[in-house]
Amino acid sequence: MLSYRIPTRRSFGLVAAAAGALAVATLAGPAAQAQAPSPSWDQVVAAAKKEGTLTFYNNLQPNGIEPLLAKFKEAYPDIQPEQIRLGSNPLIERFQTEFNAGRNIADVLITFPDERISEGMKAGWMAEWTPPELPNFPPEINEANKVFTLQYAREAIIWNKSKVKPADAPKEWTDLFDPKWKGKVGMNPPWRSVSIQQVVAFWEDKGITNPAQKLKDNEVRFFEGSGGIIQAVLRGDVSVAELTDLPLNPLLEDGAPVGFVYPASGTTLSANKAFVAAKAPHPNAARVFVNWLMTKDGQEALQKYCGLSVTRKGAPPLSNLPATSQVPNVVDGEKILTPQRQAKIINEWRTVFGIQ
Structure with a gap:
């Protein structure tokens, strides 16, 4: 007898500097941040390794999450991701409730959006930044350098x-x-x-x-x-x-x-979208994780393990x-x-x- 894996289950900016300078959170206070130059991507990665962990909320295919995280840890063994999976509606509701209560747990959220995501952009849910991998995607996947479409169902x-x-x-x-x-x-x-x-x-x-x-x-x-x-x-x-x-x-x-x-x-x-939380406890690790999901290896892993067509330019179709x-x-x-x-x-x- 065959055995089946049955799941249990919604402005295109170029990197200005050759080093890929990004607008990311730092440990300095607001005044210092306004004057300090944006850190390079190498500095972001170094800071992410010091943070050492991240939490991401998602509605990815359940039996594909662990293989996906294993691939990420191969690329960044110093960063240990933890995940919480819910359906799109309860996932967004949970993030919204925590944000409003000042309980900042999630670093990254990946979900199929509804109108609350648009409202969240106005309310300050998302960090604004430019992933180094962004030039490898069509402009329409980028919403104000805050929300990025990774896959389509x-x-x-x-x-x-x-x-x-x-x-x-x-x-x-x-x-x-x-x-x-x-x-x-x-x-x-x-x-x-x-x-x-x-x-x-x-x-x-x-x-x-x-x-x-x-x-x-x-x-x-x-x-x-x-x-x-x-x-x-x-x-x-x-x-x-x-x-x-x-x-x-x-x-x-x-x-x-x-x-x-x-x-x-x-x-x-339906667009499966990702964003880094504006008040992420581990902001650098969050950026490294989302940017990795946008790399060739990350997109291949998303497609292979999570079963949805990806958005990176030139990506091959799903196997079946x-x-x-x-x-x-x-x-x-x-x-x-x-x-x-x-x-x-x-x-x-x-x-x-x-x-x-």
């Missing part, structure tokens, strides 16, 4: 090849509403996930009316997160499912009997999934999901399914 339809004949395999989003799959469609509930809210908005933009009621009529089954959906598909609890493709590539590498499609009508992508540029009609979900629309979708789906 895409929405897809998957199915159990043991349960679904090739001729019956779904091809479009409307197939999820087909009565032949009644009681056999799986999905992450929209009130739980920003990425699902985004694809619901996309469906509406494509003319799919009342998707919540249509899926209720088709007796959709909800599962918590991508990991729960994958388990349900592999067990045969459902035959087809909507999935954020976070855990898909590792499963395909393991030979799991899962088919997939990115519908030709289009899909949404197409690059984002090869997926048809991709829409940035963050651009179509306004806070007002998000609230409307959540309220509508909760109402239709009787969730308080």
Whole structure:
């Protein structure tokens, strides 16, 4: 019997000086910082080694985090990272609560954002700095030298090849509403996930009316997160499912009997973004870690172990999934999901399914 790894699961500045001078935190007071020149990258690395540790909050694929950290420690053995993993919503909520309370624990946060990240930029959550690796990325991944997009997740339809004949395999989003799959469609509930809210908005933009009621009529089954959906598909609890493709590539590498499609009508992508906390306890180690994630080795490790398409220019596609540029009609979900629309979708789906 095959064994599968099942996960449990949102101004492009050039470096001015040849040495890669950066605006980073120092131990000096505010007046001294205003007059002192920015330290070189070598000085940042040296200070990071003295700090010796960092804490990063993330929603990366669970079974990929330790291999990723092992690769980082190969590059920087003097820095020991510790991590706390939560879903995007509780992760952002935790950081926000700690920031407001003056409890500065996180050095780095990596997550799929919602409007709170934009609000956090205004509130001073993020440090402003220029990673030395930034010139190797397209300009759109950089938000004010504070937030950097490292990876993209895409929405897809998957199915159990043991349960679904090739001729019956779904091809479009409307197939999820087909009565032949009644009681056999799986999905992450929209009130739980920003990425699902985004694809619901996309469906509406494509003319799919009342998707919540249509899926209720088709007796959709909800599962918590991508990991729960994958388990349900592999067990045969459902035959087809909507999935954020976070855990898909590792499963395909393991030979799991899962088919997939990115519908030709289009899909949404979610940006997995990173920032260094403005009040990071270990600010230099935090910068070294984020910059390493942007290196060729770091991006390869992110893609290999965490299963999402990376953003570095020239990076190869995932081993079993197409690059984002090869997926048809991709829409940035963050651009179509306004806070007002998000609230409307959540309220509508909760109402239709009787969730308080």
